[in-house]
Amino acid sequence: MPELPGLDGRKMSKSYGNAIALGMTADETATVIKRARTDSERTIAYDPENRPEVAGLLSTAAIVLSRTPEDIAAEIGSAGAGALKEFTIEAVNEFLREHRARRAALTYADAATALREGNARAQSIAQSTLDEVRAVMGMLY
Incomplete structure (x- = not known):
């Protein structure tokens, strides 16, 4: 992926406050993702132009799961932004589990x-x- 999107759909950057740092704990990761902005639409859809925040969360989950954002959006459907955030939290924390274990052992x-x-x-x-x-x-x- 040429540019990793941040949780708000813009490029991921510490200065934007939309990044997930590799040194974060699972709880810190969950907190950052839960604070990510979304919109009021109930149905989750991948639309980077009109819904960049939702698209950012979908892209993050898609990258760590090696799936497409559209596939994940279809899976979540009308469950809403809360379900999207929980899905993304679980996906990112599972992806980083081995990294965190190796880091803790050092x-x-x-x-x-x-x-x-x-x-x-x-x-x-x-x-x-x-x-x-x-x-x-x-x-x-």
Whole structure:
């Protein structure tokens, strides 16, 4: 997908306040989705031009479920915006469940080790590149 839509149908952005951060808990994700704007029409339909907020929620659910927004809209039908939000919450939280479990298993020691190893590898590559540049320039001392 070239551009991930936000919960309001615009592009997803922290500055717009329409994003779901990967670091959010399941409850935080639910809160953000529940606060998403919708409209007063009871029947859920995918119409990005006229109903961008509903389309944003449908797109979010569609992306994580590998389905089309139209298919999800047809499934929800006249159940309303509350059902759409609950559907989207469940879909997003299920999609992020494994990510959250892996993230919870990481410790600060794991992060520190990864940083140290990455730093050592970067220094080795940089030193090799500098040696090569110095050799080409005839600056070996």
